[in-house]
Amino acid sequence: MLGLSPQADDDTIRKAYLELVRRFSPDSDPDAFKRISQAYELVKSEKLRLEHYLFNRDAPGDTPFNAYLQHVRGCEKRKPLAFEQMKVFLRKCAKK
């Protein structure tokens, strides 16, 4: 969720966390903020990080697509489709 390698150190993690909470602040996206904060609590120290990496059993979703969408929700900002791409998409919807 924080978009970091398991080998990242405490400073790198803290910087990534601060960057993410700036993007997904409690006002703009409280759910994402909560998820990011919870993720940070699990990995903020090396010991916690490694323990999470080694022994965590949580599945990041109920199905592969659910896992994908939850990943996107937590880690990526939504970017609009380019104009041409939207045209292609809408034409496809018109044909159905």
Add this chain to the structure above:
Amino acid sequence: MKAIGRQSIFADWRLFIKGLCAFYAGDDAKAQEALQRFSKDSLLFRAARPFIHIINDGASPLSKDEAKEPLLMDICRILHRPELDHALPRAEYLWRLGRYADSFDHVFRMLSDFPTNEPGLLRTLSRFYFQAVFHIGPNLTDKYFRELHYILKKRPNNDVANLLYARSRNLLFEGYRGFSNHDLMQMWEEFLICHQRVAGENSRLRALVYAHLGDLFARESDDDPWASSWYDRRKKKGKTRNFHLAEEAYEKSLAIYQEDKDIHLKLLGLYEKGGIDTKRNKKLDEIGRLFPDDKDVLAKNGNYCIERKAFIKGIEYLKRAVALDPLSRINRESLGIAYIKASLHFARQKKSPRYRDFMKEAVEMDEADPLNMTLGRPYLLARQAIFEWIGGYEKEGNQHLSDATENGNEDGRVSYFAYLISKAYDAPSPLISLLENDLKPILVAPSPSVAAALTDVYKYVQLIAPDKFWLQKEAKRLNAYALKAADQPCTPRDAEKIIHYAFDERWPDRALINCYIKKMLKLDPSSPLFLYFQYLYDRSLQFVQPPTEKDLKRLRDIQTMAVERNERLLINLLGKEIRQIEEFLSSPYGDDDDDDLDDDDDDLKGIDFEKLAAELEEEMDGMLDPRGKLSSRRKNKHAAKSQGSLFDDLDIPF
């Protein structure tokens, strides 16, 4: 946006654009509201579907005739991941059909960088597939895992895949009953070798794996689901899963990373549990040297000194621990207990200045909680009274007694406490007689609230002075009192305390339990708590019969009622019990027919004797203490040592 009227032919398009703006701004509620308004089968309805699906994390209900794969492919493109549109939709379809391994295989073939440990979406997907094994249900786990293994065997040089598989496999097998502990150790060591190959050496990680193994082997044996109820299980003493392997694992962890205080303390705890005093003492000295200013270490050292009757040194350690963390309740209580033990010791030696100083310090740290029988002021004063009597100062003792019972004694708890404690401390007989006389007016008029208060006191004193014959006699008197009081009005809280107390007895007074359960169910027939007590009572009549589907249903019904009343503690307790019964019933031993209680050869079919033999072997390992001797069931050797040995069990619950 340009103003467009509601009647305009472009009105829907305006709504669609508004919905998209909200979607990209992250305002899901607004986006959903806008995008849900289109009529079915319209272009905009179809265009909006992927966005709504994204907002709901894929949980939107899809109609039977809705083309699902194209929808998911659209989602991949909208989220700027066109490279996934041939992999994920099909994988999703296979997963939803229950073809879990096929779903994995499809992604494995279609995405070259999958699985991976590198951050990003593919790592999320990797985690999903390798950790789904813990969530798909016990009946499907083995099949899924076996099939994953066959798939990975086809591409043997994929170190990351093998690493992720090994990790999940090890975690899964940890939970399998009867799985060899030595094999588990070996599997985790193989994992470390694989990890080193993939990600290089990481000594901290190695240390944590060994620490994890230490925790696993040091864990107490699982609850026996055949025990008739939770109160039976509570009474069973824990045995470690494998003492020697736990010790070996902790030592390996510390050999790699000596600075981890938690592992030192866990190893110390292991020695304490195993009763190996020489190793424990040595470990304590080592920890004291490594972490001289750590409050947990200071507290451990302090308690250990008190145990050895080095009171002054012990109190010094505990004072330092409390000074480092004044809010730590456990350390404060340990210090209080240390003062009390030291005072008793010096009172017996008639060294009045010493015990008076200690009790003065104890009273200074008293707690306002009237139910705290360790640090509560009335209880400390009652103790001080007894110490004065033991020291030969009856007048001072009587004064303290009067102070103790002045406040908060309406339900007789302080008087009863003083009486029981005086017997536990072997106080002079005249004092005991005096205190017994003080009790008579309290016991004359039976009342459930008084009975409940007295049970609190009894349970506390029982921890201090277990297995005393006089205490067992006292229990009979208390039971008779509580039974007489059953005719009087009673609050649910008081009834609960009395029933808990009765259940906790070595030989529960069933008449007492039954009486209060019936009483409370008459007042409130749907009370989940007392229905649960009724269930426990009924189960206790069945001795060693394992739980059945009927029991499971009964518990679920009670849990439903508890949910309606929002009784959280009870909901959690019932949830735990239900899960244990479900696990038992789904195991090979859990498919007894309710009506068939006879021994029958047919029951032997389907039992894996090899697995049973392995389990028996593990149990035998556990039954032998670390020195290879059979551990005794009741290990109260300290209580047998001297008449006046109190607080022998330092683990007094708070």
